[in-house]
Each structure stands twice: as structure tokens, then as C-alpha cells.
Amino acid sequence: MKIIKTPWKNELMQLVSDAKESIKITSPFVKESVCAELLQHKKKNSSLELITSFKLMNIYNGSVDLNGLEHILKSKGVVKNFSRLHAKIYLFDEKQAIVTSSNLTNGGLVQNYEYGFYTDEPTIVSEISNDFNQLLRDETMGQIELKHIKEVRSLLQKIPKSEQIPLPAYLVSASVEKNDVITLPDGIISSTLKGWKLIVFNCIQAIPKEIFTLNDINAFVPQLQNKYPNNNTIPAKIRQQLQLLRDLGLIEFLGNGNYKKLWQ
Numbered sequence: 001m002k003i004i005k006t007p008w009k010n011e012l013m014q015l016v017s018d019a020k021e022s023i024k025i026t027s028p029f030v031k032e033s034v035c036a037e038l039l040q041h042k043k044k045n046s047s048l049e050l051i052t053s054f055k056l057m058n059i060y061n062g063s064v065d066l067n068g069l070e071h072i073l074k075s076k077g078v079v080k081n082f083s084r085l086h087a088k089i090y091l092f093d094e095k096q097a098i099v100t101s102s103n104l105t106n107g108g109l110v111q112n113y114e115y116g117f118y119t120d121e122p123t124i125v126s127e128i129s130n131d132f133n134q135l136l137r138d139e140t141m142g143q144i145e146l147k148h149i150k151e152v153r154s155l156l157q158k159i160p161k162s163e164q165i166p167l168p169a170y171l172v173s174a175s176v177e178k179n180d181v182i183t184l185p186d187g188i189i190s191s192t193l194k195g196w197k198l199i200v201f202n203c204i205q206a207i208p209k210e211i212f213t214l215n216d217i218n219a220f221v222p223q224l225q226n227k228y229p230n231n232n233t234i235p236a237k238i239r240q241q242l243q244l245l246r247d248l249g250l251i252e253f254l255g256n257g258n259y260k261k262l263w264q
Contacts (some may be wrong), residue, residue, distance in 0.1 A: 004100055004115055004117055006110060009109035012038075012098075013225035016041040017217060022093055024049045025159050026132065027104035030065055030069065034068070039072070039075050058249070060159075069149060073149075077181055077242060080143055080144065081143070082140065083262075085097075097118070100114055101114045102181075140254070148204070180252070181261070181264055200241035209258070
């Protein structure tokens with residue numbers, strides 16, 4: 001075991017180069033340049049799995065680079081979305097691990113003062129690996145695909161360049177971050193969505209609360225059933241669309257049937 005502190009980019013890239021089977025990373029913030037360099041060092045046959053925090057605000061303010069995620073996906077990597085993510089974990093071949101304060105950014109690897117540790121002790125690495133795999137099975141985990149990146153780009157392109165996006169003034173639960181809600185001009189999101197995704201979004205929009213429950217959204221089932229009498233799977237359709245809206249960074253799954261709007 002040894003201490004890891006910035007700058008440690010060269011050490012990271014060496015571990016990436018040495019990995020023969022798998023690279024697993026959790027990082028809320030991700031930058032394109034670091035992703036590109038990581039992919040250049042990665043062996044062709046080693047898999048890459050990234051868990052990040054795919055929230056609209058993170059993407060808008062540049063903390064999460066869509067181009068970086070796109071590079072990973074096009075290189076046959078896997079990108080997952082866990083919106084409550086804060087941990088930064090780097091696993092290599094299930095044999096070496098780094099736990100650190102550093103995001104997958106140049107700031108985290110080079111510029112900021114970051115601190116963590118490296119270990120190849122089998123018991124510790126095994127526990128870290130088990131925690132990573134358990135996180136993948138969390139009910140609130142989503143998977144990001146190229147189609148989601150395309151839709152989010154389309155949404156963000158509709159925000160006027162001069163538009164100032166303020167943080168919300170209202171208070172939220174102490175267990176939820178205040179700075180992850182983006183204020184958008186009226187109609188921006190609805191002009192991007194289609195079909196049942198738009199229908200469910202409009203239902204969520206009609207709920208006056210920032211944090212809502214599955215019961216709140218299911219209250220619209222009778223209304224939708226009257227409008228679409230031949231559809232006998234509306235509750236299942238709603239749950240499906242909630243997952244798709246999460247994968248666009250528009251809502252956050254809080255667990256236990258609770259959800260949070262990530263826009264206002």
C-alpha cells in the first residue's frame with residue numbers, strides 16, 4: 001500500500017497500460033482529454049467500465065464531457081449512471097486498486113491537491129471489487145448509450161448561448177445536493193422529447209413538488225387510460241419512461257419509489 005497524491009496522471013496511465021483484462025472506474029466528473037488519453041493507453045482486449053453521475057447540470061457546466069463518454073462507448077466500453085456518486089475508485093484486473101479524491105479530469109490528476117492510496121493487497125482489492133459490482137446491481141443504476149448522448153446534445157443545443165442558468169433558490173432535503181438542478185427556458189425539454197417519453201415528462205412537470213414518488217406519477221394512470229383505452233400496460237410504460245428520463249439526466253432515482261426532478 002502507498003499514498004497517491006497529485007500529480008499522479010502518469011501512474012494512472014501506467015496502470016491502464018498494464019491492465020490485461022479489465023479497468024473499472026467510478027468518477028462523478030469526466031473530461032474528454034483524459035478519456036482520450038486513457039483509451040490510447042488501454043490494451044485493445046482489456047475491458048473498460050465507467051460509473052459516473054450523468055446529470056443534466058453536470059453536463060451543462062462541463063463537469064461531465066459528452067465527448068469523453070462517447071469516446072468510451074465507441075471504443076466498446078461501458079458507461080453507467082449513478083446520480084448519487086461521489087466515490088472515486090480505480091480498479092485494474094481485480095488485482096490493483098486506487099481509492100482517491102481525484103476525478104477523471106486533469107484537475108483531479110494533475111492540478112488540484114488530491115489524496116488517496118494505492119493497494120494490491122488481495123483482501124482489500126477483493127472488497128473494493130465486490131463493492132463496485134454491488135453498486136452495479138443497485139436499483140437506481142442506469143446505463144448510458146450513444147442514443148442518450150445524442151438526445152442530451154439535442155436538448156442542450158436548444159439552450160440560448162446567452163442564457164444564464166441560475167441555481168434554484170428553494171431549499172431541498174439535506175440528503176440531496178442543491179446544485180444539481182438546472183433552470184431551463186420554458187418548452188426546451190418538451191420540444192426535444194417525443195411519444196411516451198414526452199407524455200410521462202408532462203405528467204412529472206404537472207407534479208408541483210421537486211421530489212416526487214411513484215404514487216404521485218401513478219395518479220395520472222386513470223387519465224392516461226381514458227386517453228389511450230387500448231393500452232393495458234400504462235403503469236409499466238410509465239416505469240420504463242422514468243428509466244429513460246433518468247438516462248437522459250433529467251430525473252434522479254432516490255430509491256424506495258422516490259424521484260427528483262433535475263430541472264425547473
